[in-house]
Amino acid sequence: MLGNVSMTTGDGGGHPLIISGGGSIAVGTDELFAASSALRSVSIELGICLRELSAIDGLVETGRAPRAQGSVLLAEHAIRDALGLLARARNTADGLHTALDRSADAYGLAERVAERLSGEIAARIGYGLGFFLPTIAIGALPGLLGLAGIALPGVVAFTLLPADQRSELTAALRGWLQENKGVLSDPLFASFVRHAVMSVDDVGAGILHAPPELAGMLGLLGITGVAASSMSIVGAGRGVGLLAETPVRTERVATVPLAGVPTGWDDRAARIPRGEAQVRIDRYTVGGQPDRFEVFVSGTKDFSFGGGAEPWDMTSNLNGIASGDAGSVRAVEQAMAEAGITAENPVMITGHSQGGLVAALVASSGDYDVRGLYTLGAPAADVSVPHDVPWIAVEHTGDIVPATAGEWISSDPVLVRRDVTGLPAATSDQYFPAHMLPAYRDTAMLLDGATEGRVLEVHRRFADFTETATPVSSTTYRSVRTTPVGG
Amino acid sequence: MHTTATTAPAGALVDPAFLHALENQQRRLRAVIERVDQVRGTVPLPQPGIWRGPAHSLYASSVETLAGEFGTIRARLEGALAATRTAVSIAANQG
Numbered sequence: 001m002l003g004n005v006s007m008t009t010g011d012g013g014g015h016p017l018i019i020s021g022g023g024s025i026a027v028g029t030d031e032l033f034a035a036s037s038a039l040r041s042v043s044i045e046l047g048i049c050l051r052e053l054s055a056i057d058g059l060v061e062t063g064r065a066p067r068a069q070g071s072v073l074l075a076e077h078a079i080r081d082a083l084g085l086l087a088r089a090r091n092t093a094d095g096l097h098t099a100l101d102r103s104a105d106a107y108g109l110a111e112r113v114a115e116r117l118s119g120e121i122a123a124r125i126g127y128g129l130g131f132f133l134p135t136i137a138i139g140a141l142p143g144l145l146g147l148a149g150i151a152l153p154g155v156v157a158f159t160l161l162p163a164d165q166r167s168e169l170t171a172a173l174r175g176w177l178q179e180n181k182g183v184l185s186d187p188l189f190a191s192f193v194r195h196a197v198m199s200v201d202d203v204g205a206g207i208l209h210a211p212p213e214l215a216g217m218l219g220l221l222g223i224t225g226v227a228a229s230s231m232s233i234v235g236a237g238r239g240v241g242l243l244a245e246t247p248v249r250t251e252r253v254a255t256v257p258l259a260g261v262p263t264g265w266d267d268r269a270a271r272i273p274r275g276e277a278q279v280r281i282d283r284y285t286v287g288g289q290p291d292r293f294e295v296f297v298s299g300t301k302d303f304s305f306g307g308g309a310e311p312w313d314m315t316s317n318l319n320g321i322a323s324g325d326a327g328s329v330r331a332v333e334q335a336m337a338e339a340g341i342t343a344e345n346p347v348m349i350t351g352h353s354q355g356g357l358v359a360a361l362v363a364s365s366g367d368y369d370v371r372g373l374y375t376l377g378a379p380a381a382d383v384s385v386p387h388d389v390p391w392i393a394v395e396h397t398g399d400i401v402p403a404t405a406g407e408w409i410s411s412d413p414v415l416v417r418r419d420v421t422g423l424p425a426a427t428s429d430q431y432f433p434a435h436m437l438p439a440y441r442d443t444a445m446l447l448d449g450a451t452e453g454r455v456l457e458v459h460r461r462f463a464d465f466t467e468t469a470t471p472v473s474s475t476t477y478r479s480v481r482t483t484p485v486g487g
Numbered sequence: 488m489h490t491t492a493t494t495a496p497a498g499a500l501v502d503p504a505f506l507h508a509l510e511n512q513q514r515r516l517r518a519v520i521e522r523v524d525q526v527r528g529t530v531p532l533p534q535p536g537i538w539r540g541p542a543h544s545l546y547a548s549s550v551e552t553l554a555g556e557f558g559t560i561r562a563r564l565e566g567a568l569a570a571t572r573t574a575v576s577i578a579a580n581q582g
Contacts, residue, residue: 061508
């Protein structure tokens, strides 16, 4: 919503890009910002026409040609009329672009207030639930504990079941997910997950009968929050042999000559590995400077909580959110070291899903010269990345994965959100179609045509990175856990 | 500015500086008209369905008014250009 205006379309189907963040309070669609920018240009251009016409107005002295005086006067009157009309048109264009900008600011403020109110309401409900928990059925708790909180007790119980009952339950769960995938990709459900995740601490404060203000203060101090909640889940999981991080080993899969530099957001998303390899590193040379690199990191490949050799698993997801010490993060660092990347080499990092979380964690480490970050559907809202790192974070409003990291509090990327409900790219057989890379590539294509100022500025920084660079090679890496989680 | 008078075909004196000023005005008016046409092409006309609601109606009608004003501006500039052209013709032939 923009004030009392419903924002729709942009791609002909009611799926506009909603842009916010990046150091500004303004929120709106790309079309809104493009219209504002165009009207600003119209105003400037009309100002130039006005100045030129004013200069023309003084060129001819009527008294110097008695016989031509009538025509000269006629021209002069017409010029003065045109001057008045041009000034009026410039004022109209000026007023329109100012109104659009103020609408975007007002929308941004309204959204912040609404988010804060929703958060406070969720926190109070969570606190109340925790406070009265002894007298409330335990079964009501999972709904407020967020996806991760829901998952762990279920996983623990699941691992304790006999094999035949596990397969029956797996089949039933698949059927349930298939039947309910529409609900799971509903923006309202994702919003519920986001608020539930942010309220886990309040449930805990309620259980302990601690003053509600104390819970809020601890959250502000960073003592509690999404990371602390994830840490609790990881701790609980380790108690039953799950979610404990293990060493990883990363090896080069293949190196091929690099054909060209990325042409835009979709081209970058297309370079994220989708096969066995989890990491791709492209090398560029720039005359007289250290080599520069683009790192592409794939999303979660194994959704189990333990037992496998895949570092891109739920153990890495939860440990990444909790502490940053995830197997997938260490794997990317190993790949970067193998590629020869040190703190001296400029780096751009792109990642989808867990790959985006890893990208943000690598950027936040301060160990590398990260010049830009591009994440798609990443649960990275709680990662603190320096604000001078240009960052485009793309999220689908119906994608619960980024919602599991809560609200964007620690960082301020240019946040591009989009509701992809009903789009062909988001109606696959997958359980979470809004989270899948094809759906995000559809949005990346739209982003390539975006003309909003903040998006253009980050795009310029990305384009500058490779403008004078010569593509050299592209290397893929595969990583495995040397000891399986829980093994 | 001091100018040198020359003889027009009809025998009257022509002030070259005045004629030059008129020709200059004619050329620059033509350039302004071209620029206004270019600006008119960049006005973001609201496409049907971009936004809905009262604010959209207000925005759309304002932008349409703005686009309409370009027609009037152009007509006035064309009028100025035509009058200047006539003045050039008179000045060149009769002074």
